[in-house]
Amino acid sequence: xxxxxxxxxxxxxxxxxxxxxxxxxxxxxxxxxxxxxxxxxxxxxxxxxxxxxxxxxxxxxxxxxxxxxxxxxxxxxxxxxxxxxxxxxxxxxxxxxxxxxxxxxxxxxxxxxxxx
Amino acid sequence: xxxxxxxxxxxxxxxxxxxxxxxxxxxxxxxxxxxxxxxxxxxxxxxxxxxxxxxxxxxxxxxxxxxxxxxxxxxxxxxxxxxxxxxxxxxxxxxxxxxxxxxxxxxxxxxxxxxx
DNA sequence: ATAGTATATGAGCATGTGCTCATATATTGC
DNA sequence: GCAATATATGAGCACATGCTCATATACTAT
Numbered sequence: 001x002x003x004x005x006x007x008x009x010x011x012x013x014x015x016x017x018x019x020x021x022x023x024x025x026x027x028x029x030x031x032x033x034x035x036x037x038x039x040x041x042x043x044x045x046x047x048x049x050x051x052x053x054x055x056x057x058x059x060x061x062x063x064x065x066x067x068x069x070x071x072x073x074x075x076x077x078x079x080x081x082x083x084x085x086x087x088x089x090x091x092x093x094x095x096x097x098x099x100x101x102x103x104x105x106x107x108x109x110x111x112x113x114x115x116x
Numbered sequence: 117x118x119x120x121x122x123x124x125x126x127x128x129x130x131x132x133x134x135x136x137x138x139x140x141x142x143x144x145x146x147x148x149x150x151x152x153x154x155x156x157x158x159x160x161x162x163x164x165x166x167x168x169x170x171x172x173x174x175x176x177x178x179x180x181x182x183x184x185x186x187x188x189x190x191x192x193x194x195x196x197x198x199x200x201x202x203x204x205x206x207x208x209x210x211x212x213x214x215x216x217x218x219x220x221x222x223x224x225x226x227x228x229x230x231x232x
Numbered sequence: 233a234t235a236g237t238a239t240a241t242g243a244g245c246a247t248g249t250g251c252t253c254a255t256a257t258a259t260t261g262c
Numbered sequence: 263g264c265a266a267t268a269t270a271t272g273a274g275c276a277c278a279t280g281c282t283c284a285t286a287t288a289c290t291a292t
Binding site: 009010011012015016018019020022023024028029030031032033034035036037038039040041042045046049050053054056057059060062063064069083093100102103105106107109110111112113114 | 125126127128131132134135136138139140144145146147148149150151152153154155156157158161162165166169170172173175176178179180185199209216218219221222223225226227228229230
């Protein structure tokens, strides 16, 4: 009936408005995408699946992935800032582990998906 | 004992080797990261959460997200190639929907995570 | 204190990504 | 057939990302 303030073409107006009502808030979308983006890199996924089994230090992860310790450390910082991993100091060594069981769940479900 | 062929520093050799044994195959890591990468973008997440409630056509999604239909179409192609969405034609209109319930599950778990 | 080990961090570079714009294809109604 | 609608696609550009290299910090052992 009314044309709203939007000039773009819409075929199913009610459904668009219904979807807009139930849509997630922008801040939630932003945090979700950050979380998934963190999981969307082979190196970080390898780190997370390894930490899913057992805590590990930076140099072990570097050896496991055969990438530099610097690269691992940068990735761990990213994973730490969005609370996917945490660390615990023992002397000079920092042991990293998953901060949350959700990560394991996410990877398990995604694995189900790609295995059809 | 032996030094292997690797010169890098390792603190916990057994754990690294155990992790290497249980690690996912490279192809699986690659597919997992592609899947999560697809979820790691605000526009695509909005598309997927909308399709989680109801199938929609390109122009409706464009109106919902207030981005161009071209941009939506490009994103849908990406999501189609990794089997996150499928489409069904009705005349000139293509209706997109989730190809799989896993997507909803992934988003639900990630939401739990960010809501702590 | 000093040297060595373990990790963190900033700058910079090569590659990837998400958009736009222009153009192509598919379907419908005349 | 032709015009209009709905979507797809290729090229190109601005920006993000993952690495490396150099350097800084934190802790241990002497």
